Amino acid sequence: MALLKRLAEGDRPAVNFTLDGQPASALLGDTVLTAVLTCSEHLRGSDFSAEPRAGFCLMGACQDCWVRLGDGRRVRACSTLLETDHHITREPGRSL
């Protein structure tokens, strides 16, 4: 299930990526956040109770949308544009 709903700009080329190892597809010009949340419902688990989080501010301020890319880099999903063959993994968080 998706969290975000596309309303406009639907005629863009598709971009393939993987999410937690599973193949997925989004559109050119999507942020990593848009790509993940148009095909699933969260971006990360919270640090101390592993609750699902899906970002909050979308402007690089709240720091609640960090995900990991295949090359080990960690990026803010809201301010990173999706690229072909991004291998995105979501960190589950930890329950203290």
Place this chain on the structure above:
Amino acid sequence: MKPVVIIGAGPAGIRAAQTLVAQGVRPVLLDEAARGGGQIYRRQPANFKRSAVKLYGFEARKAKALHQTLDTLREQLDYRPDTLVWNAEADALDTLHEGRAARIEFSRVIVATGATDRILPVQGWTLPGVYSLGAAQIALKFQGCAIGERVVFAGSGPLLYLVAYQYAKAGAKVVAVLDSSPFSAQVRALPGLLSQPATLAKGIYYRSWLSAHGIPVHQGATLQRIDGEQRVRSLNWSDAKGEHQLACDAVAFAHGLRSETQLADLLGCEFAWNPLNRAWLPQRDRAGRSSVAEVYLAGDGAGIMGADAAEMAGERAALAVLEDNGHPIAPQRCVQLEQSLTRINTFRKGLEQAFIFPEHWAANTADEVMICRCEEVRAGDIRQVVREGHWEINRVKAHCRAGMGRCQGRMCGAATAEIIAGESQRAVSQIGRLRAQAPVKPLPFGLEVES
């Protein structure tokens, strides 16, 4: 020679750059975003096709003009997008660009760091599907997406009606608008609001449009809680008539905006309590000069006045830089800008009356409500520390970690202050100011360093 540096390529930063370039100065313009424009005039990715009118509505002309200004100036600026300023010291800024750290020494700096939503948390606000009002707008403007299928807008401030209107217009299902300000407050605010009749008219238009399209708009309506397991399923709100439930899968909420003041703080600017913003703000004179000789402040980062004011304040601050550097400037232009800014400030006071701050928020917030979403600190944790005798906000932070996480208190700082004030029975102006600490945003290990 050390350059003049502008931090932030929003309305204030771009107008400041333009003003400097007009006098033959080549400033460095640093911006965290990939494309200039700031938040309110944020540009969509290059391959998106919607028109400016579709994106910015009544503000399309202003947005286009601002973007064109930046595009035209590009060659005359040292423009550095995708560049975070993570630290500031007496005469230097430390930046991070694509994993590389560098230092820029400045002769003068104009700080135009903008604002983020002011958040007063409710139970359930960390659930997927809950976003700030600004976030809801960015999802639509920047990505062509709604934050859900059935969206409720809540809180207060001019963005509330604007974003609800934009969503409905774009074809999203707007379930309701819950305005926490009572109708009576908005009537009282009218005299102040009449100082900017065009802006007032737009506000009235958005609301009327929503009502005319059958979207319920409730005033004096308080968001009580948001429920769901893995994502939003419903919310509860209340008004004088009682408590009500709404099914929805997304909520956007905020109570106005708060200034991004961390860099002004690290640069050593003196701060003063500002009752209108209900926040500590770096002090500035009418031209935008801070308490530090080389540091100038412009736009929402130094107090919320909106995009029109930011453009003017950016120009005014740049004129001050030029004046202080010995360039001849037109005094009548300065007077004109200052008068316009004063008029907008009158309007701003009206807005604050219309979208009145919910003074009772802290008292009505239950102990189990999460305040700091980074460190997962609840209202009760903060209150416990206050009961142990602490009341100064940095001390409370040291004891319970509210404001200590990745976002450095951006999301929870205002709310934490309200909770401390309520529990310690002090005015919110009397509990101290959350100090900024570098890095302003997270800084990765393993970065490369430019010598």
Place this chain on the structure above:
Amino acid sequence: MIEVDAIIIGGGIVGASAALFLSKAGRRVALLERDFCGSHSSGVNYGGVRRQGRPLSQLPLSQRAHEIWGQLPQLIGIDGEYQRSGHLKLARSLDDLRALQDYAASSQGFGLDLQLLDRTELRARFPWVGDVAVGASYCPDDGHANPRLVSPAFAQAARRHGAQVHEQCAVSAVEHDGQRFRVSSQSGLELHAPWLLNCAGAWAGRLAEQFGEAVPMHAGHPAMLVTEPLPLVMNASTGVEGGGIYARQVARGNCVLGGGQGFALDAARARPGQQAVIEILRQAVELYPFLEGAQAIRTWSGTEGYLPDRQPVIGHSSTQPGLLHAFGFAGAGFQIGPAVGQALTEIICNGAPSTSLDAFSITRFHSISVA
């Protein structure tokens, strides 16, 4: 006017623990803190609770402190996130490893139980340490704690035992009238006592100087940073022989790292500065490769007093009977602080400390001219 048995200036861990032990011994105590208790060095230090690596002269006192730390919850009412994780001192060269071996040999008999690890043993037991380390010395019962919580808790505990704790209470004048000390504060307090404890940290030099025994103390500003919460990896607090960075991981997952010097903003505030921060980030990924790609989310510094021999001054004034000094801990006062407070209490209650303080006498600076 308030009459007490002892006035303590400075609400750091030394002053606050003295206030606690004196109160528990039935003495009337007033503690004056210019800011908030534990808000300077005692509250913002790295949080190492370490005996390993200290000069041998400090080990008896440090060993006493070790016993006090073992009773922390009973003493101050919280665990302060104190854990005996062990302390691992890394060597980056064979010379450094030899220095660790020498220290282990000379500190035998002080109860540190040091274990020397060669490269193979180090890899096997602490696989998260980077290849730059060729060996280490491990002290199994050393550890770390949260200074933000522990230091203020000493003051709170003192208060519960009857000490008057005055925060945001800067001292404006101190004099001795031949009978007793008279201390007044900017807020208008006036206190009298036969004993005065100078526990004012980096700012203690002024009081010593007033009583005719100036010391060549300078302020230092250790740079610190903390990461976002990370999976638990580090099962020991670490340092590096010969200097460099130090690092630990707390139960919530954040790694705390320190190293290098920041700069003073004014007399009371300091910042780590860009250079020190970048240097910590650089060294950290060599020593602890798992940190590659992690984020530093906050940096800070404090103001700490350093004497030329990096040893503290603890004990009697040589010029003014009734005046006791305890300052200049050179960034290593957190672990030893409670034992210092206890030793000062013994001087007042028993006439002498049960652990010799001779090595820390202020008289060692009397022949040195102060710059």
